Amino acid sequence: MNIETKKSDLLATYYFRHATKEFNPTRKISDEDFRFILEAGRLSPSSGGNEPWKFVIVQSSEFRNELAPLVSGAIRSLPTSSHFVIILARKGLTYDSSYILEQQTLIKGMPLEVFKSMQQAYAQFYDDLHLDTERTLLDWSSKQTYLAMGNMMTAAAHIGIDSCPIEGFEMDAVNELLEKKGLLENGQFGLSVMTAFGYRSKEPARAKSRRPLEDIIQFV
The missing domain is CATH 1.10.20 (Histone, subunit A)
Structure with missing residues (x-):
């Protein structure tokens, strides 16, 4: 494959991706395809190569039901997604x-x-x-989880799978739920962001829109 084809394929992936608010609940991502998505997250860059993340895949309907009232940004995506990922950030990385x-x-x-x-x-x-407080250390780790999330969403789109990043949640309440289930490993992790994966239930109503490149770049 020549470089022009590679560029064209990657841009097509970005044009395909959109924030899918509701998925087709009857279509499930295969184990092989989802492992590919997770591998993209695992191989993502992080400051110092420290990998300050943990991916919690919420497949249990019982767990999803507990989570639902705490995640206003996933009212439609949580119950319909094939795979729902909670990304945790490692705390206290001095x-x-x-x-x-x-x-x-x-x-x-x-x-x-x-x-x-x-x-x-x-x-x-x-x-x-x-980076001298518990909060700044957690924020630093959390910023890096977004690199992993972005790569996972791009990897998904590259093989025709949809996704939606989610920040609309009750931080303290979700952390309490995760702690209760032993997922924060005795306070070593904190909630960062969530991502739903699956197949779109319908095509986007509008074509992808972005500011022109000239509006957002400046060579100096």
């Missing part, structure tokens, strides 16, 4: 946390002495970004 140590040395293969030698640089990075 540069000297045990998770960062494990991630950098065991997962990424950085020699321990190299990791230790970089502590001052890590400390400066955190200071520059004002």
Whole structure:
């Protein structure tokens, strides 16, 4: 496949994708296709390669019913989607946390002495970004989950599967529900965003619209 075909195929994927508010409840995503979508999330970039996320796939009808009154932004998508994903962000990722140590040395293969030698640089990075409170650390992790979500939605669209990102939810109440079910791993995670996946019940009413490229770019 030549580069022009690759570009054309990818742009077609972006034109196909739209925020699907209601799905066809009779069509289900195959296990193979959904694993492909999850793999796109797993392979997504993150600051320092620290992968500060967890994907909770809500397939239980009982769990969905409990979630429904707390998720105003998914009134139609939650009950009709084939797969509903809650994306959690890892909390407390200080540069000297045990998770960062494990991630950098065991997962990424950085020699321990190299990791230790970089502590001052890590400390400066955190200071520059004002990553000094529980809230700023969670916000930093949460920003990165959106990279994974975007890649998952693009991967889905690339194989003809629809999606919808969801931010309309009661943060505290959903966190309480997730904690009750043991999904936050004793406070290690917090709710970031949700995404519904499935097949559209009807075609979009309008063609995709965006500002012209000239309105949003500036070369300096």
